[in-house]
Amino acid sequence: MKSSNERLYKMAFSRVYPLYVQKVERKGRNQAELDTVITWLTGYSEEDLKDQIAAEVDLETFFSEAPQLNKNANQITGIICGVRVENIEEPLMQQIRWMDKLVDEIAKGKQMEKILRH
Numbered sequence: 691m692k693s694s695n696e697r698l699y700k701m702a703f704s705r706v707y708p709l710y711v712q713k714v715e716r717k718g719r720n721q722a723e724l725d726t727v728i729t730w731l732t733g734y735s736e737e738d739l740k741d742q743i744a745a746e747v748d749l750e751t752f753f754s755e756a757p758q759l760n761k762n763a764n765q766i767t768g769i770i771c772g773v774r775v776e777n778i779e780e781p782l783m784q785q786i787r788w789m790d791k792l793v794d795e796i797a798k799g800k801q802m803e804k805i806l807r808h
Contacts, residue, residue, distance in 0.1 A: 695783055699750040704743045710793045717797040727792040730806050731785075733758035753785045762807040766791050 714724050766788045767776045775791050778784040795805045
């Protein structure tokens with residue numbers, strides 16, 4: 691799957707994750723909340739998430755090895771990086787942007803029940 695997004699897909703999740711942690715902590719939230727939304731989205735356990743970070747897998751592998759994308763992930767809507775996430779046609783890009791959107795929602799102080807689409 692060669693695309694213009696190849697560079698992003700090959701970026702290590704272990705490089706992106708600390709940036710997410712910094713973003714939510716700057717806004718008074720915490721890493722546990724971040725881990726909760728990532729595990730909600732991907733189906734990874736907390737331990738599996740740590741293993742993926744330690745293994746330095748790229749984003750493509752991170753999502754392809756995800757045990758089960760949440761059935762409510764398609765309810766994640768809004769704009770990220772100037773693009774409506776619900777209109778992204780490339781599945782992997784949409785999954786990455788879903789994760790970005792969830793992180794944004796934490797940083798904006800949204801309640802966890804709303805972020806997790808309950």
